[in-house]
Amino acid sequence: MPPDQLFPRERRVLAPGAVHVPDWLDLDAQRALVAACREWAGDGPGIRAARMPNGGVMTVRSFCLGWHWYPYRYSRTRDDQDGSPVLPFPEWLGDLGRAAVADAYDDPARGAAYRPDIALVNHYSGDARMGQHQDKDERSREPVVSLSIGAPCVFRFGNTEHRGRPWTDVELRSGDLVVFGDASRLAFHGVPRLLPDDGPDTGLAGGRLNVTLRVSGFDPAAPAPSRPADA
Template sequence: MESLIPRGRSEIAPGAVHLPDWLDLDRQRELVTACREWAGSPAGMRSARLPSGGVMSVRTVCLGWHWYPYRYSRTVADGDGSPVTPFPDWLGDLGRQALADAYRRDAADYRPDVALVNFYDATARMGMHQDRDEHSREPVVSLSLGDTCVFRFGNTENRNRPWTDLQLCSGDLFVFGGPSRLAYHGVPRTLPGTGPDIGMTGGRLNITLRVSGMD
């Protein structure tokens, strides 16, 4: 849905940058098509089981490296052992452009090799957590598709306040690195029925690109 109030670039914390409407509708539709193909691969969408025995409400498919709590593998090690879906070169190009636009600098040296594609239905949530399973501390690039979500971006010390809540809409870019690379963050809720016409019947897709730092 189009906002009545113009949304501009903002730096939520040092190294954490929000660029609203970074992806146009055609690019969003292309990414939705790609996500649908990845989700249908042998190493497709699944809900990860936590060490506590709980099951995440978000469903995930991984590219390049398979993530499961709290490590990476080249196969779906917590499932049927299928090889992970390769990380496409064009997605790395998109990540470099995203980083360059967010940080207003050359990003030719940014080489993401892993992507987590998360699908949120109307009831899915993501608790406050750090993205710390990568060996590298290069920035994380996050792209939103579909329904708007409330994104909670916190501090680097714990899951408690202070934090900032902002809405991430379809097409938005959010990058966090530098002093904010290990900030706790999560998604307390989504807003059903807020997504544009990009080929989704509902829900939210979030694509996060990372540099694994692994061979």
């Protein structure tokens, strides 16, 4: 706990179906996830900053497991890199997602039924940020599980209609969990800035690691659908 945090932070409902659970991952679990991400990020073409259709380059660097995301679609191969197969989604990460959904919604049965098959991992450093966006490239509307490790950030959770207000700004710290589904599954959200890193030693060299788990809803034997760039 940071020295200026005198009292435990309480879980918070950000919107219907969206829950913030502070300090959900203990330090050992954070370190294990950092070590795993470091290994995954070094595979093949490695971690990259995705290029948008307009030519702009994202300020966060990312890699994927299960299905490879690039704007605005998924593929089984890293098509915006060297075309190599994406790394498989590990079962133990699915177990972590099931525990997260069960705890966030206080519903063990719902957690047990959660079957994520995508991990999208983003690394933020320096002035990296993420603009307001919806996670809607998946066919499934099962909840998104978001885990934070490393530097704290401002997480902006908005509405489902547009990128503007109303929104809620939340400080996410290392070990925090956010789950959003149901009425908030398509809420706009983003990270306008990182905050000074005063957290524990997680083994991360610097910046913030964000691991998000999703259910694709795709047929593994069929090509994943794409959506228009302006959708």
